[in-house]
Amino acid sequence: MSLQKPAASAAATETQLITRAQRGDEEAFAALFEAHKRRVYSLCLRMLGNPTEAEDLTQEAFLQLFRKIATFRGESAFSTWLHRLAVNVVLMHLRKKGLNQISLDETENSQGEPIKRDYGDDDRRLVGSIDRIGLNRAISELPPGYRTVFILHDVEGYEHNEIAEIMNCSIGNSKSQLHKARLKLREWFQQHQIQFGRSSPARVAREPKEGE
Amino acid sequence: MAEVKQKQIENPGCREFEANLAAYLEGDASPDVRTHAKQCPSCSFILEDLESIRAVAKDLPLDEAPSPRVWSNIRATLAAEGLFREQKPFWRRWIAAASLVPRTAPAAALAFALLLAVIMVFKGDIQRNGSRQPVLTPSAASVVPVGLSGVQTNLVRTVQDMEANYKAHESSLDPSAKQVYEAGLTSLNNSIQECLDSLQKQPHNMLVREYLMQAYAQKAEILASAMEYGSR
Numbered sequence: 001m002s003l004q005k006p007a008a009s010a011a012a013t014e015t016q017l018i019t020r021a022q023r024g025d026e027e028a029f030a031a032l033f034e035a036h037k038r039r040v041y042s043l044c045l046r047m048l049g050n051p052t053e054a055e056d057l058t059q060e061a062f063l064q065l066f067r068k069i070a071t072f073r074g075e076s077a078f079s080t081w082l083h084r085l086a087v088n089v090v091l092m093h094l095r096k097k098g099l100n101q102i103s104l105d106e107t108e109n110s111q112g113e114p115i116k117r118d119y120g121d122d123d124r125r126l127v128g129s130i131d132r133i134g135l136n137r138a139i140s141e142l143p144p145g146y147r148t149v150f151i152l153h154d155v156e157g158y159e160h161n162e163i164a165e166i167m168n169c170s171i172g173n174s175k176s177q178l179h180k181a182r183l184k185l186r187e188w189f190q191q192h193q194i195q196f197g198r199s200s201p202a203r204v205a206r207e208p209k210e211g212e
Numbered sequence: 213m214a215e216v217k218q219k220q221i222e223n224p225g226c227r228e229f230e231a232n233l234a235a236y237l238e239g240d241a242s243p244d245v246r247t248h249a250k251q252c253p254s255c256s257f258i259l260e261d262l263e264s265i266r267a268v269a270k271d272l273p274l275d276e277a278p279s280p281r282v283w284s285n286i287r288a289t290l291a292a293e294g295l296f297r298e299q300k301p302f303w304r305r306w307i308a309a310a311s312l313v314p315r316t317a318p319a320a321a322l323a324f325a326l327l328l329a330v331i332m333v334f335k336g337d338i339q340r341n342g343s344r345q346p347v348l349t350p351s352a353a354s355v356v357p358v359g360l361s362g363v364q365t366n367l368v369r370t371v372q373d374m375e376a377n378y379k380a381h382e383s384s385l386d387p388s389a390k391q392v393y394e395a396g397l398t399s400l401n402n403s404i405q406e407c408l409d410s411l412q413k414q415p416h417n418m419l420v421r422e423y424l425m426q427a428y429a430q431k432a433e434i435l436a437s438a439m440e441y442g443s444r
Contacts, residue, residue: 024295024297025296030283038277041278041282055278058282066295130264150269154270157270160238178234179237186261186265
């Protein structure tokens with residue numbers, strides 16, 4: 001119960017800020033920017049991997065938002081609206097740069113080398129070595145299409161139907177790209193374990209659990 | 213070893229596991245995936261790793277913030293496009309800027325130049341009222357933070373002198389004007405306190421130092437304005 005009050009209060013404050021921004025109140029624009037800048041910038045930075053580009057697109061997303069704020073009627077949450085707008089700004093930028101976002105042909109893997117599954121000696125258990133720092137780095141090295149779907153789904157929490165709509169692809173395609181992205185990330189951790197010699201023995205003996 | 217590999221690749225259980233893994237991770241009911249992973253170490257590694265990647269991804273922090281130039285550019289563009297139709301009085305805008313975003317370097321330079329100008333006025337005033345003891349309130353603003361450069365320390369001390377002078381003269385101010393100045397000073401003192409608290413935790417955070425010095429510069433302007441108003 002006590003947790004609901006601040007959330008309700010924050011929402012009320014944001015609604016007031018939006019109303020003030022719609023009247024053209026400079027302070028309200030600044031406060032809305034302050035409240036959402038980290039989330040938008042983090043999204044841009046993860047999707048682009050370049051701080052300067054990420055700042056430019058953060059700026060562009062907020063500018064587009066503020067120019068349209070008079071039309072905001074509250075049908076969806078303000079943060080959802082802003083976030084969707086930021087995603088679109090980034091995707092548009094990537095398209096302009098000619099970076100293929102997603103393979104529309106599921107039978108063909110256009111994101112580079114097919115993902116191989118290693119059996120035997122090279123198979124390693126990574127749980128415990130998958131940390132946030134490593135994952136951030138691994139994401140930045142994913143091919144753009146995989147990266148976009150992975151960030152939208154696993155990091156930002158979009159559903160596949162939403163991703164399909166944003167990316168103009170099928171739901172099945174979004175699911176398939178996500179799975180390949182996760183396998184690619186696993187592959188990255190495997191390669192870096194080998195490189196830095198952090199890994200446990202090549203194949204960790206798995207103690208049978210009780211009842212197995 | 214090659215024989216083991218071949219055995220696993222040809223294992224229909226592994227093939228079925230791979231075929232159903234993506235759907236399983238998406239929440240589609242496929243109990244065979246878990247059952248097979250319990251019997252096959254290689255497949256269990258994959259399942260555990262992918263579940264771990266998914267869990268860590270959900271928890272990636274938002275620890276990045278854009279540089280102040282982003283807001284400066286947005287603000288300048290919106291102002292040029294005329295989107296700021298409702299503007300606060302001058303002092304309120306400065307206070308808002310102090311608590312929200314650092315202003316651009318030219319603006320800070322201007323503030324500092326103005327400050328230097330008013331220091332000259334106040335030095336004279338302080339000297340003329342030399343018998344009057346400064347009345348410093350026990351606020352955050354009376355603390356000189358450690359680790360500041362010589363110029364910054366002088367700025368802080370000068371602002372404190374100005375505040376003492378203001379306190380000595382505040383009774384002569386019109387009550388409604390005094391209320392406005394007090395509100396501005398309280399807001400800036402709060403900003404200064406926040407910066408000091410942050411500096412205690414992060415002594416080398418340059419952004420916090422920049423905020424702090426801007427808050428002091430803005431406080432100097434408010435005090436200068438108050439004294440100018442009081443002398444009319």
